[in-house]
Amino acid sequence: MTSLPTQSAEQQVPQSPAAASAATAPDLPADLRKRPSLPVALVLAARPRQWVKNVLVLAAPLAAAKLGHTDVLRTSAIAFVAFCFAASCIYYVNDVMDVESDRRHPKKRFRPIAAGWVPIPVALVVGPLCGLAALGVAALANWTTVLVVAVYIVLHIVYSLWLKHVPVLDLAMVASGFLLRAIVGGVAANLELSQWFLLTTGFGSLFMVAGKRYSEMVLMGEDAASSRKSLSEYSQSYLRFVWQAAATVTVITYSLWAFQLASTPDLAHKSAKPWLEISVIPWVFIFLRYAMFIDGGSAGEPEDVVLKDRVMMGLGAVWVAIFATGVVLVGARG
Structure with missing residues (x-):
């Protein structure tokens, strides 16, 4: 009498997506090996660590020796927050567009959208909301600040949809993001550049x-x-x-x-x-x-x-x- 084949432990207990991710990423920190909650994943998808780039809004006030003025500090803070929202808007849009290629990258595959922590439909809602928030915050400074932030958002959406695949222009577009950050600090405080x-x-x-x-x-x-x-x-x-x-x-x-x-x-x-x-x-x-x-x-x-x-x-x-x-x-x- 022949005996029935027995199932292995892996066949009897299917791995969850989070467990599978942890199994294939032993080199990751412990807090990234397990699936975070959606609110935490949304914050991670906004890439708060990269907001440090927005410190460039202080460049023009520093160069103009106006950084110690209260009104300049206020407008610089407004410009900083506006660009944090604007940058996060672009990160959401870009990560949705690049979801497949990010999954083939050794590091980018652990971004919340590529990892499946943030559903694409949710990202497509949160991204534009961040863009609207950026424009609303910029309006607290002046209309020219709104214009610079709007130009940044439009240019980088075009970049995500098309220009990122065009050699040389892709370099120019990303570099323009840093330049606009530096410009907006002067624009918000009405400083000459x-x-x-x-x-x-x-x-x-x-x-x-x-x-x-x-x-x-x-x-x-x-x-x-x-x-x-x-x-x-x-x-x-x-x-x-x-x-x-x-x-x-x-x-x-x-x-x-x-x-x-x-x-x-x-x-x-x-x-x-x-x-x-x-x-x-x-x-x-x-x-x-x-x-x-x-x-x-x-x-x-x-x-x-x-x-x-x-x-x-x-x-x-x-x-x-x-x-x-x-x-x-x-x-x-x-």
């Missing part, structure tokens, strides 16, 4: 974006195109050329800006001159330090590089202290 400020911010943004793409190619290797279609059109040597050229231009434009401020004819305090000129030194070393991470292929998430590297944080603090001292003494207007 110099051409040097815009050039330095623009090419600095391109440096970070090209470095991010380069790191993605190094990380993914031959599978890079499966995660991001535009990467199939790039080579590592081309992206290296772009981020190195952008870094060079950023250092040059910042240096010209600093020396121009230091040589202002009506300079009220001659003591400001050395501070502005010396600020070039930590600025250069910030770029050299960040370039080291790009070259090693570990700059895929710029906020992680900045926040996790103590040397980078230290150099940034030194630069801010020196530059802020200089602009306060010179009474510059950005």
Whole structure:
């Protein structure tokens, strides 16, 4: 008499999606191995860690030596919150559009939408609501702030739908997001923005974006195109050329800006001159330090590089202290 085949333990007890995810991701932190509740997943999908990029709204007030003014602080806070909502709107839309490619990425597959923690229909509702909230908050400053935030949202929706697959234009679109963050701080506080400020911010943004793409190619290797279609059109040597050229231009434009401020004819305090000129030194070393991470292929998430590297944080603090001292003494207007 033949005996019936017995089922294995795995066949008798089906794994839940959360358990299956945990089983295939032993390298993840414990709090990411189990399925979070929907409210927590919605917050994670908004990528609050990346809101650190929105600190760029303080760049124009800092350069104009107005950051200590109460009204400027108020409008800067409004611009910061508005861009947090706007960025989260784009993250929701982008993650919905990229859900399949994200699932093939070693890190992005654990994003809440790609992991299935946030249903796509829910994301398509929450995303636009974040966009509306961004415009509502921006209106508390002035109509030009609303315009800048609206331009950011529209450009990046177009990017998510189409331009992210167009080589070179995808770099320009992402870099524009950093530039608009810097611009909105001045717009919200009605501050004048110099051409040097815009050039330095623009090419600095391109440096970070090209470095991010380069790191993605190094990380993914031959599978890079499966995660991001535009990467199939790039080579590592081309992206290296772009981020190195952008870094060079950023250092040059910042240096010209600093020396121009230091040589202002009506300079009220001659003591400001050395501070502005010396600020070039930590600025250069910030770029050299960040370039080291790009070259090693570990700059895929710029906020992680900045926040996790103590040397980078230290150099940034030194630069801010020196530059802020200089602009306060010179009474510059950005």
